[in-house]
Amino acid sequence: MKKTTQLKSLLTSKSLEFIMEAHNGLSSKIVEETGFKGIWASGLSISASLGVRDNNEASWTQIIDVLEFMSDATSIPILLDGDTGYGNFNNVRRLVNKLEQRQIAGVCIEDKLFPKTNSFINGEQQTLADIHEFSGKIKAAKDTQKDPDFCVVARVEAFIAGLGLEEALNRAHAYADAGADALLIHSKKSSPEDIVNFMSHWNKPTPIIIVPTKYYSTPTELFEEINISTIIWANHTMRSAIQAMQKTTRSIYNAQHLRDVEQSIVPVSEVFRIQGADELVSAEKQYLPSIDQNFSATILCAGASDFGTFTESKPKSLLTINGTSILDAQIDIYSKFSINQISIVRGHHKDAITHPQCQLIDNDEYQTTREVYSMYLARKAFESPGILAYGDIIFRDYFVHECVNSDEDIRIIVDTACPRGEQNRDYIQASNPYSPINFNQNESLIKMDRNLPLDQINGEFIGLMGWSAQGGIVIQDLLNRLPLNELKDMTISAFFNHLTQSCNVKIIYVKNDWVDVNTIRDISDASSFYA
Secondary structure: OOHHHHHHHHHOOOOOEEEEEEOOHHHHHHHHHHOOOOEEEOHHHHHHHOOOOOOOOOOHHHHHHHHHHHHHHOOOOEEEEOOOOOOOHHHHHHHHHHHHHOOOOEEEEEOEOOOOOOOOOOHHHOOEOOHHHHHHHHHHHHHHOOOOOOEEEEEEOOOOOOOHHHHHHHHHHHHHHOOOOEEEEOOOOOOOHHHHHHHHHOOOOOOEEEOOOOOOOOOHHHHHHOOOOEEEEOOHHHHHHHHHHHHHHHHHHHHOOOOOOHHHOOOHHHHHHHHOHHHHHHHHHHHOOOOOOOOEEEEEEOOOOOOHHHHOOOOHHHOEEOOEEHHHHHHHHHHHOOOOEEEEEEOOOHHHOOOOOOEEEEOOOOOOOOHHHHHHHOHHHHHOOEEEEEOOEEEOHHHHHHHHHOOOOEEEEEEOOOOOOOOOOOEEEEOOOOOOOOOOOOOEEEEEEOOOOHHHOOEEEEEEEEEOHHHHHHHHHHHHHOOHHHHHHOOHHHHHHHHOOOOOEEEEEEOOOEEEOOOHHHHHHHHHHHO
């Protein structure tokens, strides 16, 4: 059933119905889970949640933004406390359009002047709108709505302003005649006297809504007897939340620990439940590329570095860029792809690397060996699909996506925008050069060499590779077959040239979007990755 139809059924029900206040998506979900059939989007509560007064200090567009989250989070109807309609009849027309677009079931507007003041603050001093002008607002709203079940509720403030029963009845009749779907008769007395008197004189079929905030001790049975349609519990979710937050923050502030409050607040898992975290997990399984649960990552952080005082007591992988170490940045990227089995090969200042969630592998011969020997020490990682990266590179997330989702058994990331003819770069020659027309069309590694002729260079291996289960077997087999003394001194280029003799190594071209951190300037360049 449409939300609008649900609300209209509530207002016209032969039984007394109840609507509960909410002020954001979270409180709306709680209201629905509790069993209420409808939500009162309280102007007071939404304003309070935004930290402003209930005097139209929050703009109507800001209110609409909050309502959109409330509507998206729930399947029951929302009746907006629309204050005075945020202006004249024209503002009301635009408001109704925007509410219907967001599946808000109805709006309640009050017959006061814009900007409004809360009814419980100096109510007698508040000026009411002209009856005819306000009736025009109601007609404008009803003429604008596209859904015939959208509800327009007129809130009568005569009792609040101290104008008495006759004025309340005059206004109620006028608003009903103008087309209001229901009337909200408001009173701030501590007894239901105003409401009982009004109902004893009301003879129209238009449903009557009340808000018994001030006369809260009145038995609900009385409201049933006098034929009230709907009761709105108007601000109690917000008020209880304030009390709970004050109590919790005060306790933590005074105690300076969490032991006293942890048992009286919901666990974080309850927050996740209300947010629908389980649904996202299911959706990820359906829509995200599947990753083998055994997929692993290996980070090579053993090598020493010439970074002066920056690395006197720590390896280069722990250099921080905008507050995040290179190593942590890589681990964060892998976690986004649900890669949680991570091995770190450490050497230089190895004790500085203490990641309890990672397997730590020590290369104590880091001063006389190269990356291939570190790969050898971590060779068990090649028993399942995985990814390997140098520990001193910064790169974009999509590099990992490309490595993880390639169909080739072995794939390497190659920067086609690299400078040519420099020392200490692992240049590659590919089966085809980079072409924006045939981007990543199964180019294969022909040769990797730091001294490739300029006309043969198609890019630079950046130090990031991935492999399938079959590719891992090939890599591990090569590591086990090569003599250990040869492995210790082998360059990564030489290793890949061996690999190309037994399997295809796919080239995944990228252009820039990575930094090999070797100088202070590199740290500055890499800072843009965390801007």
